[in-house]
Structure formats: C-alpha cells, structure tokens
Amino acid sequence: xxxxxxxILIMITVALxxxxxxxxxxxxxxASWAPKCMxxxxxxxxxxxxxxxxxxxxxxxxxIGAAWRHNAFLLLALPVIILMIIVEAxxxxxxxxxxxxxxxxxxxxxxxxxxxxxxxxxxx
Amino acid sequence: MxxxxxxxxxxxxxxxxxxxxxxxxxxLRVVKVYTDVADAGVIxxxxxxxxxxxYVEPRVWRQDPGLVVxxxxxxxVDLVVLAGFMRLVDKRIVEAFxxxxxxxxxxxxxxxxxxxxxxxxxxxxxxxxxEKKSGVTVHYIDEHYDRGEILMQAEVEIEEGETxxxxxxxxxxxxxxxxxxxxxxxxxxxxxxxPRKTGIPPALPHSAPPVPEPHExxxxxxxxxxxxxxxxxxxxxxxxxxxxxxxxxxxxxxARRAQQQMQNGAPAGHGTPAGNGATPPPxxxxxxxxxxxxxxxPVPPNYFVLSIVMxxxxxxxxxxxxxxxxxxxxxxxxxxxxxxxxxxxxxxEIWIIVSFCLGVxxxxxxxxxxxxxxx
Numbered sequence: 001x002x003x004x005x006x007x008i009l010i011m012i013t014v015a016l017x018x019x020x021x022x023x024x025x026x027x028x029x030x031a032s033w034a035p036k037c038m039x040x041x042x043x044x045x046x047x048x049x050x051x052x053x054x055x056x057x058x059x060x061x062x063x064i065g066a067a068w069r070h071n072a073f074l075l076l077a078l079p080v081i082i083l084m085i086i087v088e089a090x091x092x093x094x095x096x097x098x099x100x101x102x103x104x105x106x107x108x109x110x111x112x113x114x115x116x117x118x119x120x121x122x123x124x
Numbered sequence: 125m126x127x128x129x130x131x132x133x134x135x136x137x138x139x140x141x142x143x144x145x146x147x148x149x150x151x152l153r154v155v156k157v158y159t160d161v162a163d164a165g166v167i168x169x170x171x172x173x174x175x176x177x178x179y180v181e182p183r184v185w186r187q188d189p190g191l192v193v194x195x196x197x198x199x200x201v202d203l204v205v206l207a208g209f210m211r212l213v214d215k216r217i218v219e220a221f222x223x224x225x226x227x228x229x230x231x232x233x234x235x236x237x238x239x240x241x242x243x244x245x246x247x248x249x250x251x252x253x254x255e256k257k258s259g260v261t262v263h264y265i266d267e268h269y270d271r272g273e274i275l276m277q278a279e280v281e282i283e284e285g286e287t288x289x290x291x292x293x294x295x296x297x298x299x300x301x302x303x304x305x306x307x308x309x310x311x312x313x314x315x316x317x318x319p320r321k322t323g324i325p326p327a328l329p330h331s332a333p334p335v336p337e338p339h340e341x342x343x344x345x346x347x348x349x350x351x352x353x354x355x356x357x358x359x360x361x362x363x364x365x366x367x368x369x370x371x372x373x374x375x376x377x378x379a380r381r382a383q384q385q386m387q388n389g390a391p392a393g394h395g396t397p398a399g400n401g402a403t404p405p406p407x408x409x410x411x412x413x414x415x416x417x418x419x420x421x422p423v424p425p426n427y428f429v430l431s432i433v434m435x436x437x438x439x440x441x442x443x444x445x446x447x448x449x450x451x452x453x454x455x456x457x458x459x460x461x462x463x464x465x466x467x468x469x470x471x472x473e474i475w476i477i478v479s480f481c482l483g484v485x486x487x488x489x490x491x492x493x494x495x496x497x498x499x
Contacts, residue, residue, distance in 0.1 A: 047440040074436055084429045093190070102428055107451040110432055111444075118440075 126152040131209035136166025138207035145304040189214035225265035237270030247288040262306035424469035426453040438483030446475035
C-alpha cells in the first residue's frame, strides 16, 4: 500500500471515528441543533436516509429495536455496504464475489429497493 | 495460434526443442518463458530465438503466485508447459489453469516419480533397480509431484551395462521426440466449452505443421520429430480467458502490475546470466499487446457504493442521479463503448460530489434556515 492510499485510509478512519463519537454522544432527538434532513423540511416527506442519525445513535448504544424503528433499510443495508466496500477493495482477489455484487443487475436491485423503501415509509 | 508459456529452471534444452519444432508453423507460439533461477541456462539458450524470458523470484512463486496467474492470463496463455521446472507449481496456479499445465517426467510414471525424483536421480534409481525399460511421461499437473493424469508415454530400452549417463542421453532423445507431439495432442484436447475472449476470433489451426502419430519410440530413434503425415485439422478452440473475471478484469493493468512487481522483487540479476558482459536480455515490453477494442483501456471506476451511500445519507435526489450513471459504467464498457463508460463514470463522480456538497450545505444552512423560517 503506497503513501497516498495510506493517507486516504487514515483520513477515512479518523472521519469514521469522529462520526461515531459524535453519534454516540449526541442524541439527535434531543439536540435541536443537530442537522435535519432538507428533503423532509422542504417537502415534509421522508427521504430514504431520514432517521439515519438517530439510527446510528441507537445502534451505538445497542438498541437495535430503536435503530430499526428509525431507519430499517439502513440498518439492513449497512452490513451489505460494508461487505461491498471490502470486496471492491479486493476485487481482483475475489472476482467471484465481486461480479454479482457489482453487476448492473445488482445496482438496479438497489435502486428498486431504495425506491420501494422511500415510497413505503411515506405511505405507511 | 495457441499461446504457450514455458516454465523452466535449467538449461532449457526441451524449451529450445519445442520452440524449434513449432517455429514457422501456425499451431502455437511460445509467448514467454518463466524461470525461477536467476542465472538459468535457458535464458541464454533462448536468446537467439527472440523468445522473452522472465525471471520470477522464488518468493513470488511461493507466496504470491497470483502474480504469475495474472501475467499468464494477461498474455492470453492457453497452455503452460513445464520444461525442467524444479519447483512444485503452486495450487493457485494449478487451479487457474486446470488441465492446462503439462510436465515431462523422465520415467514411466507412476513408477519412479515423486519428490526428489528428478534428473539423474531417476536414472540412477532405474538402473539400480535393474529395470529393462524406462521412458518418458508427459502428464497434466495437479498440485502433487508427478501425479496428474498421464497424456502420453514413450519407452526406452535399457541395455546391459547401461549407465545413468547413457540412459540419460537416450531419455533426452525420447523427450525431444515426445514433448512437441504431446503438446499438440493437449491442444487438440482443449475443452471447446472454454469461454471465448471477447474480440478475439477463434484460433483456427487449418494447417497444423505435420506431427507424426505418437508411437513408442525405441531408444535409437534419435532424429528430431519427423515430417510425417498431416493430421486432421484440430477442432476450433476458443482462446482461453478468465470467464469469472470478465466483469472487471483489465488485463493490461494486471500485466503491468504483475511485471512491475516481479521486477521490483527480482534482484539486479533479472534475466542476466552471471558473469556475462553482453547486453542484458530484452526487458519485458510495456503494456501487453491485447486484442479487442474494449480491452485497450481498463474499466473506469463505477462509484457504485459511494452513490448508494450518498443517496442514503447526504442528498437523495443527487444521489439517485449518481446511481443512474454508475449503473451505466459497466454495461457500456462491456458492450464496447469505452468512451461512454468513461463519461458515465465521470458523471457519477460529479453527482456524488454534488450530493455530498448539498448534504453539507443543508446541514450547515439548517440552523440559520430554521431560525429564519421557524423550523
């Protein structure tokens, strides 16, 4: 791993740790100064990411039930996303894993699921 | 024209014989010779034939054979031929080229095979056991020494008073006679179900050079392979490619990377025989010569994961645009539209950045915004 990639990796790790720390200590439900979703504010509808802050907060405190209530899709998608990141970084080593995960079919599935989730959470 | 790679550790007499036999024909071409010995005789011996030799250091053979696999795939190698290669071929190479690696053993396997049974050790053991016959065996490689499926054998008679040296000479003659024929036979048997590499027309060896029928060659047949009857044309066989890597394999990049790694790992003695003041052997050229328009450039990044994350966490509308572009990258690339794929990749990247900025913007503007409008 060369210098540049190492620096990027360090920056990402720092950002993740900072984000996790923030999420752990700040309960977005309580703090009125925490950022809210623009889409929701403007249109009143939930975007697919709404509740993600509260979800992370609940997750870091171990409250899976609350996390599920805030953003079920993200909770389920999170391990898949992490897997995809790892596989993408190793795509030459695991071509058999990389291929289905990053095929056109896969991304269309993601899009469909995202759309379905957005619709559902606004209708129910 | 099939592409052959040779692995050799020693003086390269068999490698030379193979190259000479098929030279000028249109059945096969030896594209590269890989060796694990920095000052192997094969490097010097093959220089006049213009066949590239590449030294791959033992550490790579042992610990990182994936690099060898990458290089072989990048060259488009159909068949790997071991000609005096002393190393046990790593499992990963065997798995990448199942039934496509040949070895030549100077005995009639399954007898006198296994670890330690190489070169003169074999002949000494054969004579010590009082055998009346020995021979040579060409077999496919699996990951054990000398245990793969046998392709072809030839016998050699052992006379009274035979010494390991005289037996070795006879065995060498049998080797030179049988190996080219066995290679032709192995190519004839290449599975037609092997997927075709996009952009490459199937190899049609209409007029293979005359290869005599394989027969048991007595020891005294010391001539080179004869110009016998022309065999029937070999079946159409697609050039082998890595089907499972079709999604994202950029052979040029892999070849460059593999060659770079091998050169970085190799000491100063890369390809230069010890004590030779002549000019160094030709270095592997830069990018590998590829066929097929869509493989002249590596596949552009598809920003897949990032688009999804941006849609979820930052700004949904912009993120959706990024996702759309991201889905176009791969489909365009593999239908041959490299330029379109690059444009889609760039657009995906742009919209990811837009999404990120909008997300940041909406966050930072939220407070004053809500204060102004009462949230």
